Amino acid sequence: MEFAFTEEHLMIRDSAERFLASASDSLAVRASMSRADGYDPEVWQRIGLELCWPALMVPERFGGMGLGFVELAILLEQSGRFLLGSPLFATACLATPALLLGDNPVVQERWLSAIAAGETTATLAFASGKGWDAQSVQTIAQPAAGGFVLDGVYTQVVDGTQADLLVVAARNPGSEGASGISLFALDADTAGITRTALPTLDQTRRLARVELHNVVVSDAQLLCGPDQGWAVLHDSLQIAAAGLAAEQAGGAQQALDLTLAYIAERRQFSRTIASFQAIKHRCADMMLQVECARSAVYYAACVVQEHLDPDGDVAVASELTMATATAKIHASEAFFHCAAESIQLHGGVGFTWEYDPHLYFKRARASEQLLGTPALHRERLAAHLFGEDA
Template sequence: MDFSLTDEQLMIRESAESLLADLSDSAAVRAAMAGETGHDPEVWRQVAEEMAWPAVHVPEACGGLGLGAVELAILMEQMGRRLFCSPFLATSCLASVALLCAGEGPWRERWLPAIAEGRLTATLAFGGTQPWGAETIDVVAEPDGEGYRLSGTCRQVLDLTTAGLLLVAARLPDSRGERGVCLFAVDPGAAGVTRTALPGMDQTRRLGRLELSAVTLGAEARIGDEGEAWPALEQGLRIAAIALAAEQLGGAQQCLEMTVAYGLERQQFGRPIGGFQAIKHRAADMMLSIERTRSAVYYAACVASEALDPRGDAAVAAELPLAASLAKAQASETYFHCAAEALQLHGGVGFTWEYDPHLYFKRARAGEGFLGTPDWHHERIARQLMGEAS
């Protein structure tokens, strides 16, 4: 496995870095935060339709570019650096990955081309809150003739109120745990669907509560085999966790760069504070944490690429559960540490609205629990290692 970026991947990183520096500066982020949708529709059109970012990991047969999870991680890292406000995580890292992991079927041709072209945004409505296992799925799919009736609630659904397609995880009546799980494509405008925006700590990312009251669906709305959706859904959640970890890596890197720049500018006792040894040591600790995270994230992205590729190395793809948990746990801890350090090392102004550290701190704290807390992933890692040892 080659861990160095190819020329094409370097080009993707450089173009994303340059574009987001213009489209997602501090003023643009704050404007998006204050907007009704949480993002600028024109900016989303530009990156989705002109830059084809949602198409990066979608197969060419479905209208995509046919690249992989590494390219997706590269984009997510740059988005994290700029706190990019968009439906990309919900659409491309949750919904489209879930459709891909569900295997071959009519759902691919129906939804993936529109997502790849930027004509459709989507999100995944999965269970309640914590943890992120199958046991939190409490929406019930009652068989109704040749179709189903869905009832229940999903909390903390990303970009819920603006999504054009809802992928809803539900379970058959009287099923428990990983058994009986189904995945459905739901029209957000269907009768019985209620979407409510929720206030959150991170104003750069919108969450909502989805309530389903006897929502009637045809059999064609089911994605995959009845009651057998959990393995594919779990794989999709793991790949989405890797993408989120890449975003957190980018945020941590930006926290370090902001802190170093401020340390060279801020004067105290007649010299820049960045020259003091205590500040240097804390910045060095941030850098070491970031580099450890970068290794974990891009290794996990390489594993995810093999898992998404039908012709991928099965032995490497089998490492996805461990690699995803390692990347998410490491990235969440590193991001929060670096954001907290940036806040403190900016002194009093770090807490003010005019400076950006508090925005990264809120994103770090909110993302820490999304798709599994570090403690939850540490437990999964321990169980996997103990299982291998036994």
């Protein structure tokens, strides 16, 4: 597969870069970190209503722009570069794919239209512990008259306290593994839902603990039933991992850019430290990792786009597991390496509050754990290659 940005792709990238350079500069990021909700509502309103980023991947029949995941990945890379604090990732990468892959047209019409209009933020809640295998779904959906009663806990839900919509996974009583899992679309204000903000290493992305206590839902809120619940959830998580990898690639690039700018000014022994051969080698290693991560990310974005397209190339779409795992591995390792090197090459000021490398280091470490570590994705990749996905 050969990939090159079209003129439209370049326009999307450049406009996002210009917007975020002012709306999410260092001062804006630090201001958002001090807020309870973790982002500036005015910036998010501009993103939703003027720039229409949440609508990018929503089909036109729901009021969206009907573009693909490649275009979204371009935006996510830039948002990662500038550490944008917003519900964009949770809404566009976690909730939207689950809604698109579900089979309830009424739920899709209501929520995808609201997301496209910039009126609603959303997220996906699925795990009661670490990991993202089917066994991590432990919330119980007890059948009741006309619907279900949900009881359970979800840990580390991205933007869980801010979202208007919660797409949640739950399993039938007595079911195990991948069987019996359903997805539900819940208004976040539904009675019985408790959301608690969690302290986080990365203050630019908020996580929450979401508890469901006797939450009554109707059959109309069922996004997909137990016959396809795990398939939809699993694909949604893989798509989200590809989106997160795009963010990480952008963060790695910015860590490299910050380092290059600093070493070009810092002088030692009457010359800039950028002229030292050892420094050049370390920067070259950083650039190599960034480029490898970016290549893996956009390959994964192309595969996701084919997977979501009803008329997409089946052969390409079948590589979803391999492509998303590879992208997450390379992007996680590249971002952490570049962020750590950035602190080292900034010298004594690298870890101080006044300089930005520590912000990227925290985001790199937190993103490395989110949606699976490189070790977990290597296991997924090995299982896929040896035909042990089940």
